[in-house]
Amino acid sequence: MNHEPYDPAKAEEEDKEPILKRLRESIFPIxxxxxxxxxxxxxxxxxxxxxxxxxxxxxxxxxIMFVL
Structure with missing residues (x-):
């Protein structure tokens, strides 16, 4: 694991990326x-x-909808 200090600018930059792109990079990084x-x-x-x-x-x- 990479334990880098928290960087608000980097976190804000990562939040701007689409959720699918972040998920893609975390599951199978190229x-x-x-x-x-x-x-x-x-x-x-x-x-x-x-x-x-x-x-x-x-x-x-x-x-769940069928049961309800």
């Missing part, structure tokens, strides 16, 4: 040394993760 196939796998893995997360969330919401 390094400058990654080859093209590795980048493609990381991108497709993130999109598959996002789709599965959305489908599971939708299934949970629909199950």
């Amino acid at each position: 390094q400058p040394t990654d080859s093209l196939p590795v980048r493609m796998l990381k991108n497709s893995g993130f999109y598959l993760f996002a789709i599965m997360f959305g489908l599971v969330s939708l299934a949970l919401v629909s199950a």
